[in-house]
Amino acid sequence: MTGKDFDMTLRILPAAIVAAFLALPAVAEEASVPGEVGNLLDRNGDEIITVDEMDAFAVAVFPAFDTNGDGKIDKTEALVVLTEAQFTTIDANGDGVITVEELTEQFRTDFKTADQDGDGVLK
Secondary structure, X not given: OOHHHHHHHXXXXXXXXXXXXXXXXXXXXXXXXXXHHHHXXXXXXXXXXXXXXXXXXXXXXXXXXXXXXXXXXXXXHHOOOOOXXXXXXXXXXXXXXXXXXXXXXXXXXXXXXXXOOOOOEEO
């Protein structure tokens, strides 16, 4: 997938992508990361997903949720995709907004949970 294709897909499917990734801890590491989500996360096409790829994904998808462009995702923007509980969990400092750092940290936490053998990759 080219960078251009990746950017277009992020504009079209951000809600489904993030919702699917937030459910990742429930998926066994050995199970495939679902189709389009796996393709978007696996930027280099090596059929594994690394923490670095997750970080890049969080940064890339963040603007799709920050619809007013203020550099943070408020509850109104977030609740289009997230539940109230997910929003509260990701908003680690409880200030009522999600920053790109908080989203990245949540993705790292979910990645670590899904990486059951601790080898630093998801297949």
